[in-house]
Amino acid sequence: MAEYLLPDSLSEATEIIAEHGRALAIVAGGTSAMRCGTCRGKHGRGILCLECPGPRLVSVPNAAFVMGIQRLGLDGVAPANGGLGFGAGLSLSRLQASAPIPALRAAARQVGGPALRNMATVGGNIFERQPYGDVAVVLLALDASLTFAERDGERSQTLAAFYADGAKQGGLLTRIDCAAPDGEVVFLKCGRRRFNSPTVVTVAVCIALDGGKVRRARIALGGAGAHPMRCAAAEELLIGAALDPTSIAAAAAAAADACDPATDVVASEWYRRRMVATYVRRALGEIEQGS
Numbered sequence: 001m002a003e004y005l006l007p008d009s010l011s012e013a014t015e016i017i018a019e020h021g022r023a024l025a026i027v028a029g030g031t032s033a034m035r036c037g038t039c040r041g042k043h044g045r046g047i048l049c050l051e052c053p054g055p056r057l058v059s060v061p062n063a064a065f066v067m068g069i070q071r072l073g074l075d076g077v078a079p080a081n082g083g084l085g086f087g088a089g090l091s092l093s094r095l096q097a098s099a100p101i102p103a104l105r106a107a108a109r110q111v112g113g114p115a116l117r118n119m120a121t122v123g124g125n126i127f128e129r130q131p132y133g134d135v136a137v138v139l140l141a142l143d144a145s146l147t148f149a150e151r152d153g154e155r156s157q158t159l160a161a162f163y164a165d166g167a168k169q170g171g172l173l174t175r176i177d178c179a180a181p182d183g184e185v186v187f188l189k190c191g192r193r194r195f196n197s198p199t200v201v202t203v204a205v206c207i208a209l210d211g212g213k214v215r216r217a218r219i220a221l222g223g224a225g226a227h228p229m230r231c232a233a234a235e236e237l238l239i240g241a242a243l244d245p246t247s248i249a250a251a252a253a254a255a256a257d258a259c260d261p262a263t264d265v266v267a268s269e270w271y272r273r274r275m276v277a278t279y280v281r282r283a284l285g286e287i288e289q290g291s
């Protein structure tokens with residue numbers, strides 16, 4: 001049986017992390033940290049273990065210590081420097097209700113059902129196993145940065161660097177910040193149903209146009225690799241080009257080439273790759289039509 005720890009302050013929490021190391025599991029909303037009771041977490045976590053065909057039971061994390069973050073005051077919204085800033089413990093319901101960027105609200109709305117969103121947090125979504133992480137994909141397109149609390153102070157890292165590094169960094173995520181978007185942001189999710197659906201792939205794009213040409217492009221994909229990923233090949237093709245059907249088709253093809261999706265019970269690698277092309281094309285098409 002794991003020992004449940006509920007620190008009241010960040011300093012207490014970082015002491016607990018330093019003391020227990022890998023024997024400690026951090027739990028925010030707990031919607032995913034609970035491991036699948038059938039495969040014991042070997043394949044998946046949470047109520048919906050995507051790879052386990054057996055009955056879907058739930059057990060607590062198989063760690064000696066479990067630390068809840070509810071009392072750390074990480075659920076606030078505090079914009080910094082005209083941008084967007086919020087605590088890692090902000091629930092997806094509150095993000096859906098309060099985020100000033102429509103694409104971020106749309107992504108939060110797409111995660112599970114209302115009961116799940118009341119519990120699930122933005123921080124938890126960043127650590128989520130693929131193909132999940134719908135909100136994280138928009139944050140990646142917004143070039144968000146993460147702040148981790150450590151015993152010796154704080155450490156910041158961009159979300160892009162965090163994923164490029166294999167999302168290995170442990171520690172307590174406290175804040176997520178991003179600048180006000182410079183351009184149009186569109187988020188689209190491919191699922192089996194319109195809402196409350198497991199993710200096939202997600203696409204978020206942030207495009208700044210100048211005189212009809214693309215000045216800045218950020219294209220983020222979910223369900224298309226081991227972690228949410230930026231698609232540099234597609235971004236480079238767009239920069240300096242007019243946003244038209246030709247450049248959009250080239251970027252969509254480059255994204256499909258560059259991704260490396262997995263096969264699971266929701267979709268095959270083959271289907272995901274094709275949906276990456278389709279949804280990148282749709283997302284960029286929305287921006288083209290609005291420009």
Ligand SMILES: Cc1cc2nc3c(=O)[nH]c(=O)nc-3n(C[C@H](O)[C@H](O)[C@H](O)COP(=O)(O)OP(=O)(O)OC[C@H]3O[C@@H](n4cnc5c(N)ncnc54)[C@H](O)[C@@H]3O)c2cc1C
Pocket residue numbers: 025026027028029030031032033034046047048069088089092110111112113116119120121122123124125126127128131132133134135171172173174196197198199
């Ligand atoms: C039925 C169901 C449907 C789902 N549908 C979707 C979906 O459509 N889209 C989607 O994106 N996700 C989906 N999920 C996955 C998941 O619930 C969410 O992604 C959620 O955001 C996880 O947040 P949480 O606060 O519950 O995280 P937890 O379960 O508490 O934690 C998840 C992981 O993050 C780590 N963690 C959490 N917070 C911190 C922190 N502050 N610092 C360090 N580590 C931290 C934990 O240690 C753990 O490893 C679904 C899950 C279920 C059970």
